[in-house]
Amino acid sequence: MAEPRNLSRRVFLARIGVLGAALGGGGLLTRGLLNPADAATNPLLPPAVDLVRPVLAALARDTLNGLTAFALPGPDQYSRTQRASSSTPGALDAGATDFMINALDNFVPFPDALAQPISAALVTGLADSGVNLPGLEVLPAELRSLDQAFAAVLQSDEAIPLSFPIAGLLNLMATQVNPAAVNGPHLSPFARLTYAEKARAFELIEKTDSDLVALLDVQFPEPLKASVSGLLKFVGGALIEFATFGAYSEYGVLDRSTKTLRRRPVGWTLTGYQPDGPVEGWDDFIGYYQGRKEVHD
Amino acid sequence: MRDVIVIGAGGGGPVVAKELAAKGLDVLLLEAGPRHAKPREEWSTFEEDANNPLTGYFRLGPTDRSKPAWYREWPQNSFVWQLSGVGGTTQHFYGNYPRAYPGVFAGYEGADRNEYDVNHRFPFSYGEMVPYFEWVEAIMPVQTAAMGTKEQLFFKGAETMGLPVQTTKTTVKASYRPQENAILQPGGTAGRTADKNLLNYPQATGCTFCGYCFQGCMRPKGAPRNQYAKRSTDNSYVPMALTAEVWSRGGKPAELIADAYVTRVHTETRQGVLTASGVTWRDNVTGDEHREDARVVVMSGGCTENPRLWFNSGLPNPNGWVGRGYTDHFFDWMIGSFDDYTGNPKGVGSSARLDYPPYGGLENVGLPPALNAFAGTLSDSGIRGQYKNGRGQTGPWDGPAGRVMGPELKELVAGGIDKLLTVLVITDDDVEAQNRVTTSALPADENGPIPKVTFQQRKRTKRTLKNREFMARKAAELLRGAGAKKVYRIDWAPLILHVQSSMRMGASEHNSVLDPTGETRAVKGLFVADNSALSNGLGGPNPTLTSQALATRTAENIFTKYFGGDPWVRTSAPVVSTDPRISVRLGELGL
Numbered sequence A: 001m002a003e004p005r006n007l008s009r010r011v012f013l014a015r016i017g018v019l020g021a022a023l024g025g026g027g028l029l030t031r032g033l034l035n036p037a038d039a040a041t042n043p044l045l046p047p048a049v050d051l052v053r054p055v056l057a058a059l060a061r062d063t064l065n066g067l068t069a070f071a072l073p074g075p076d077q078y079s080r081t082q083r084a085s086s087s088t089p090g091a092l093d094a095g096a097t098d099f100m101i102n103a104l105d106n107f108v109p110f111p112d113a114l115a116q117p118i119s120a121a122l123v124t125g126l127a128d129s130g131v132n133l134p135g136l137e138v139l140p141a142e143l144r145s146l147d148q149a150f151a152a153v154l155q156s157d158e159a160i161p162l163s164f165p166i167a168g169l170l171n172l173m174a175t176q177v178n179p180a181a182v183n184g185p186h187l188s189p190f191a192r193l194t195y196a197e198k199a200r201a202f203e204l205i206e207k208t209d210s211d212l213v214a215l216l217d218v219q220f221p222e223p224l225k226a227s228v229s230g231l232l233k234f235v236g237g238a239l240i241e242f243a244t245f246g247a248y249s250e251y252g253v254l255d256r257s258t259k260t261l262r263r264r265p266v267g268w269t270l271t272g273y274q275p276d277g278p279v280e281g282w283d284d285f286i287g288y289y290q291g292r293k294e295v296h297d
Numbered sequence B: 001m002r003d004v005i006v007i008g009a010g011g012g013g014p015v016v017a018k019e020l021a022a023k024g025l026d027v028l029l030l031e032a033g034p035r036h037a038k039p040r041e042e043w044s045t046f047e048e049d050a051n052n053p054l055t056g057y058f059r060l061g062p063t064d065r066s067k068p069a070w071y072r073e074w075p076q077n078s079f080v081w082q083l084s085g086v087g088g089t090t091q092h093f094y095g096n097y098p099r100a101y102p103g104v105f106a107g108y109e110g111a112d113r114n115e116y117d118v119n120h121r122f123p124f125s126y127g128e129m130v131p132y133f134e135w136v137e138a139i140m141p142v143q144t145a146a147m148g149t150k151e152q153l154f155f156k157g158a159e160t161m162g163l164p165v166q167t168t169k170t171t172v173k174a175s176y177r178p179q180e181n182a183i184l185q186p187g188g189t190a191g192r193t194a195d196k197n198l199l200n201y202p203q204a205t206g207c208t209f210c211g212y213c214f215q216g217c218m219r220p221k222g223a224p225r226n227q228y229a230k231r232s233t234d235n236s237y238v239p240m241a242l243t244a245e246v247w248s249r250g251g252k253p254a255e256l257i258a259d260a261y262v263t264r265v266h267t268e269t270r271q272g273v274l275t276a277s278g279v280t281w282r283d284n285v286t287g288d289e290h291r292e293d294a295r296v297v298v299m300s301g302g303c304t305e306n307p308r309l310w311f312n313s314g315l316p317n318p319n320g321w322v323g324r325g326y327t328d329h330f331f332d333w334m335i336g337s338f339d340d341y342t343g344n345p346k347g348v349g350s351s352a353r354l355d356y357p358p359y360g361g362l363e364n365v366g367l368p369p370a371l372n373a374f375a376g377t378l379s380d381s382g383i384r385g386q387y388k389n390g391r392g393q394t395g396p397w398d399g400p401a402g403r404v405m406g407p408e409l410k411e412l413v414a415g416g417i418d419k420l421l422t423v424l425v426i427t428d429d430d431v432e433a434q435n436r437v438t439t440s441a442l443p444a445d446e447n448g449p450i451p452k453v454t455f456q457q458r459k460r461t462k463r464t465l466k467n468r469e470f471m472a473r474k475a476a477e478l479l480r481g482a483g484a485k486k487v488y489r490i491d492w493a494p495l496i497l498h499v500q501s502s503m504r505m506g507a508s509e510h511n512s513v514l515d516p517t518g519e520t521r522a523v524k525g526l527f528v529a530d531n532s533a534l535s536n537g538l539g540g541p542n543p544t545l546t547s548q549a550l551a552t553r554t555a556e557n558i559f560t561k562y563f564g565g566d567p568w569v570r571t572s573a574p575v576v577s578t579d580p581r582i583s584v585r586l587g588e589l590g591l
């Protein structure tokens, strides 16, 4: 019994991106670091929990790079990977990924009552929904310590930054659309998708049925359960709308303390908006239509 | 013990506060959000600073921007755009002030009388509303909009549609016209120069065509607060309420407290009748609770927050209509791309409209880059060229409806955002019990259980769905007529910003919360005066004028029923909100 459970746990971790980010080809943790034998013999190594936290943050950032490049492609590597790039600046140049991370982690007041069961689902999530993933030749011992460290992070008192479960959701959908996305360039499955595949992932999120909820298999307490599929539809739309808003906004170059711009925002350059910066007014007053300045009954 | 406590200083609350302060009543105006008393210091012209719904100075949240915004549940892809703060959602509105169509009022006898939302009319006639329209129009003041390039282009398109030009305040048939706007017409150098040095008040008066309606109006530079061009209530009704003693004989200035979140309306039973007795509010900064009593309580928290406050106060809801019948004009968005300059991001957000009773209407709406991008990607029809989410309507626009995003959006704006003309499609939508506010099962915030706003956008009435398709086609026709080389239809997911009728006033006790005077049927001494009190979606016209006219009527009803006074709207002349006495007094108050 232990082996199938291990396998489907491995599949799950791979699908939300954690396995690849930690241990995969370009993984951030060398396998040795997580090897319990090494850890036991090398007192200089930090506990695995502390190693995993930055991995999760890097995974979230990478996934959101994939999202913002989807919203506004540019000349960057993420845009090239999705095979929709452009020679003019894009979301990554505009700082849109930071915009998303800052919003998700610091400002979306996501209720704990939802975050908790989602985190729990990530700790225990299994995936054997018939998606065959290539290249999962991780040693069980390593997996176990990664998983333990991961669980410890999720269960610690420190709140999980929302960017992480959002990234997990995108990666889960990414590997549904294209199982081969568990491996490849970048850290995250979502960032490895083509533009069309990313669109397909959003199609799954936006779909009106509850496939996704079932797939996540999150045990939400009643009466929250009924809220989840609606919430996911909202999240699907909001991720696209906010990533796009952020990409075209002044976020990356706005000095909040002085309310001035450090540089011309990417969004302004792309759209030709106010070529000489902010104004007090424009000389665009033509007159009154048909010369009528007032009307009465 | 106050005479009147008004909950919410948005579009509606300050109207009641101002009218009753003018009559000398002791009025307390409580506002959940910030008070932007120094806009030149607190605001900017940046979309990220102003309009980021999580962190912007225009958001639904407390003054302290390092604290999260107030979370609301929307169980569908949608966006409910309400603001907290003195001025409420009018802080970033466009000041479009058309009157409701006559067909939405009782007693309407026009040939098309059966084609409106006939089961949810206002319980009185259009004729009875006219003096209140005129009163608000004079106070604001409402003026015929000046024309810029984008309006000229809109009219060019409208001229190809075989419709007449409307030259009256009342809309009687399909027609187009400049907006009647609560925006001061440009005077002096305003609208005639882009030179900053020439745009100081009083060399410039009224609208300078800056294009920043959405970031808050604080122009012309140097003008007193009540002479800024856009007549959001923070620039009009609130200054009047706070200075009532200088412009109204016997007036008593209202007291305004910001960051004061009302969490409960209290009641007691007097002679067997459930009667409002006061409120409890929570100070956002300290968390302290305060309680005050009043003879009359007025709810003006808006369409989403009033039902929440009602439920959280445990008030009775015998017919189940509290929160129901929410209308939103089931908007859509059309983008035309042009070879030539359109001036889209300059001037008032919208200064041209086309009315089409009993279907709805159209108006041009110019947006800066990030909001333009947001508007192009809010869709219920997937991503153009990728997936349709079960919809993706086709018609006289190019390709299927859906998000214009990624490479397509980038290409669209590459020619310049001022080569677009964007049109808001406004639907005359029916009052439907299923579109509603309930209490969310998600965790409460610091002010109690939160509201959940449900819109069944795909299951709306046949009439609503048909009207939307009709108006979308008209929008495409207009854009083509104006010379658009390409027309995109977004098929917006519900963008809920024209909000109406969630605490509706009605003739029937079976489907309304308010009786025809504006008082709640279930609790005496409790009134509702804001958009939620409206009986329906007005046929499509932007709601604030009608909401304020109705709030004025409700203020009269409060004064006559509870304070033994006489009505005044038909018998006196209004003072305009730009009155210099108000400016002087604001100066003395450091406002």
Ligand SMILES: Cc1cc2nc3c(=O)[nH]c(=O)nc-3n(C[C@H](O)[C@H](O)[C@H](O)COP(=O)(O)OP(=O)(O)OC[C@H]3O[C@@H](n4cnc5c(N)ncnc54)[C@H](O)[C@@H]3O)c2cc1C
Pocket (backbone or CB within 6 Å): B007, B008, B009, B010, B011, B012, B013, B030, B031, B032, B033, B081, B082, B083, B084, B085, B086, B087, B088, B089, B090, B092, B093, B094, B095, B096, B097, B260, B261, B262, B263, B300, B301, B302, B303, B305, B306, B309, B497, B498, B499, B529, B530, B531, B532, B542, B543, B544, B545, B547
């Ligand atoms: C982008 C945009 C453009 C618009 N343009 C136009 C236009 O051109 N013309 C037009 O007519 N309409 C326009 N509207 C709609 C317009 O903003 C609303 O009609 C108007 O603001 C509604 O007024 P209200 O009083 O009902 O609600 P609000 O203006 O939302 O005011 C409610 C106020 O009550 C406060 N409040 C809520 N609950 C509590 C509580 N419990 N305790 C204390 N305070 C509370 C809120 O903080 C808020 O300040 C626009 C809206 C948007 C979003």
